[in-house]
Amino acid sequence: MSVYQPPLQSLRFLLNAVLRAPEALAEAGWEDLSADLFDEVLAQAGRLVTDRLLPLNLSGDEEGAAVVDGGVRTPAGFAAFWQIWRAGGWAGLAGDPAYGGQGMPAVLDTLVTEMLCAANLAFSITPGLTQGAIRALAAHGDAAIKGWCLPPMIAGEWTGAMALTEPQAGTDLGLLRARADPDPAGGFRLTGQKMFISAADHDWTDNLVHLVLARLPDAPPGTRGISLFVVPKRLADGARNGWSVLSVERKMGLHASPTCVVSYDGALGWLVGAPHRGLTAMFTMMNHERLFVGLQGVGVGECAAQSALAYAQERLQGRAPSESKGGGTDQPADPIIRHPDVRRMVLTARALTDAGRALAAWTALWLDRAEKSADPSLRQEAEDWAALLTPIIKAAGTDFGFEAAVLAQQVMGGHGYIRDNGVEQLVRDVRATQIYEGANGVQALDLVQRKLTLHGGRPLARLVAAVEAALADLAADPATAALAPPLRDGLERLRACAAWLTAAERGPRDAAAGASDLLRLAALVVYGWMWALMAVAAARRPAGYDPAFLDARVGLAGFFMERLLPETAALEARARGGDASLRGPGLAEDLAALQG
Template sequence: MSLYEPPLRSVRFLVNEVLKAPEALAAAGWEDATADLFDAVLGDAGRLAADVLLPLDRSGDEEGARVEGDGVRMPAGCRDAWALWRDGGWNGLAGDPAYGGQGLPGLLDMLVTEMVCAANLAFSITPGLTQGAIRALAAHGDAAVKERCLPPMLAGDWTGAMALTEPQAGTDLGLLRMRAEPVGDGTYRLAGQKMFISSADHDLTDNLVHLVLARLPGAPPGTRGISLFVVPKRLSGGARNGWSVLSVERKMGLHASPTCVVSYDGAVGWLVGAPNRGLAAMFTMMNHERLFVGIQGIGVGERAAQAALAYARERVQGRAAGGGEGAADPILHHPDVRRMVLTARALTDAGRALAGWVALRLDRAAKDPSLAEEAEDWAALLTPVVKAAGTDFGFEAAVLAQQVMGGHGYIRDNGVEQLVRDVRATQIYEGTNGVQALDFVQRKLGLHGGRPLARMLEAVEDAAARLAGSPMTAGLAEPLRDGADRLRGLADWLRQEERDPRDGAAGATDLLRLTALVAYGWMWALTASAAARRPAGYDPGFLDARLGLARFFMTRLLPETAMLEARIRSGYAGLDAGLADGLAGLDG
């Protein structure tokens, strides 16, 4: 079984020195969100992750969730782990105190979530989906729905899931057919089938709710005719509602997370938000889930980076170029192994910092409405970046760890192959990363006349200027500026009127990755500047490692933006060259 050590030192440095979160939160009205509070909560969460959730990761994968009787049975130990999660108040950490939540910052909740994801990705899905459902109901539910659902959800007595996908309607929700008939007493009866519904059922709690997209009679076609409903498993008095799980999907990974096919046969539900405006309400949940899924990738990246480094330090094999005089050296001395170890670490730490940046901006705006426009800009621009980059790079880190371990990485007993299988789904669900890229190019780049991107590029330039102003970091400024210039130039290139409208779609995935690399470089710039100040309370070796990782990222990973720029500028013609008459000439 792979081990996991909660990265408390790195997280503490990020919170206090890079983001300066306690000061920023206090200035916005979070006076109680002190550094000591962060340390205490994260310490407790780390123990829960390492001592309770990690030991269940492999056994849950081996046993899996299954349909038994009239519901889903979870693997051994999961129900007890959920009881500890519930009794510790973790489900309501950032929840509204009016409904029983603790009202702590979302940044703190995000960092707790990352440790849960690292220790047991399958377990993380149920609380992660519940948080998104809580946000959707809080934002769009009427008073009765809120009073019925939010207190038990924040207490951890109920959980939440979202039911969007149907066999014929995945990303294109305009094709969904689920029907909702009004009864006349304020309730609706839902009929149809959903699939790929994560945490649709389980025995962790006695009740749970689905947020279901469905069509009312006479609704307009397409996405304009979708409404949102909250549909519990059990009704008042404990009677079972009219839906059932037909099967648990047999997946590549995440075996301990029940992904279900669900049949609704007159299930009782309540409308959430306005009729035919369900997709807008559901996006409150979906946007939270996209940030959450990015954090899932970052959590797996952390565990993979730890596994790669530990193995590379211990495994003695071959003589490294310039190595010692013994018969063999630890493989960490081999340059290519070192490259893989450093890549996994540099991508993971930067991803955590970027997700934290977004969470902190949202926290400040929650207390200070004057910061709302800025926070909305950051969230709109960076949500697809955090989702796609967090999961792409998390998968890459897991594969790198597997490669570092060689044959041992391919063997189940060592745990890394499970990370590869589990994290792969994160690139697919909550909108595939290709969909995130299209959203980024078609909507987010030009949002508010390009204001969010301009805001980010200004912040990158400021960070580069700080790098240039310190002898310890001056050499890191130019690579960051080069990456920012490429991003700025490509955004201008795509806005040209004569541009083939297909060029943006053709280069969307590459442009999102390029943006992520620039954003990650920006986070390493902030980290390097913080380390160069040599703050008290940190081991000099740790601070030197921060500077070294920043240098590695700027010199070895950020230059990938040059290749990405060339591919993007090839446009749609680069995809269509020689294939103007279609793909009939290809084999297969």
């Protein structure tokens, strides 16, 4: 089985010593929040997911979700755990108190959500989608829709799903064909088919809602003609609405999460926001989901890192290189954690995971600070951070989560390939996160084509200034001074590469060709920035933490700077290669000549 225990000391250290979240939240108008409250919430959530949800991960994967008697049946134990989760108020942890939520900050909800994802990624999808739907309805729904949908969704009595994709319209939503015709009695009748709809139906609750993109009869073509509708499973009188699940997709992983093909046959729905402005409203949900999906990668990375370390500490295999004759042990072989290459893999999984968590929490804290602030400059800064970091969190969190899972599988060797041991499930499950909510190549295009130049490059300038401030703190402390040069080099590469790709004379093909390399370069620099913050905080030796843990924070920061950040040099070179290397001699537009 894979190994997972909530990393409570790491979470406490991040919240209190690195982010100083209680103080920042108090200054931003959040009252009655303390480090002790955060600790208790995290401990309770951690116990619940490890005791009750983690044991369902393997059995859920083996049983899977299926269509039964016209509805979706999820694996044994899933519906029961949802009742426990919502009864404890966890579904509404960060929900608006005006609609029954607890009103906790997003930074706390972020770390609870990571634990949910680590324990059971397939289960986490439905609550994660529900939170995004809540945000979209709260931001764009009228008073009637809010009053109707938000209380049961925040209470966990209903869940939410997003219905965008059609067979001919994936990323290019301008091609979608689903129609919404006005109903004389009120509302709209939706007709069409959607696919890849996660959590479209289940047996956890009696009702749920879809947020559906469709076209009104007078809609202009393209994305300017898309409207958003809320479509429940059951109507006010309890009758079944006019949509049905045609099938549950047979997937590589995430077997316990129902990914559905849905047919709308005159289903009754209600308009959310203005006509033909549905994509703007849906982006509220999509951007939340991109942050959530990045967290899914972090959660799997945590489980993978723990599993790799536990195995490497116990597995005896061969003799590790040693300066002493006989290896300095009476055992017949050494624990494989003593082998340098195994150590490299374990440290890589850990370093990537901890930095990803820090970045997600840092971003959530900025959103919390802005939520109650009347200061327009602070709100503007939070919007800049969210715009710049969302594609990085989504893509890096999932890319590095997948890499951590594969590294754990490699550490375990043949045992990592065996289904009963659990790590191969991590690899299969997390792979989808790189694809959904906008494939990572799309995130890279968003970063290069939009976010780097947004507001005249203001968000990128904020990032550069923040990293430079962290570099100054590193250099000022003898315990961390050696960490500064690699991060400084990475920052200079990011700044130069971003300027090269976005230069006025650069063609759009060059920017597109270098986008994925630039995003990974940016992610490594941003992760290095997070490690700088953690190393500086650890070097200050805050009270209440195991000294060995603090030493390991500084050591992991050094590993990241010395072993992982140098990749930025290759990434910059590849990104600057532009489109020319993709179209060299003999490489025709359709690449047909490659078939031989």
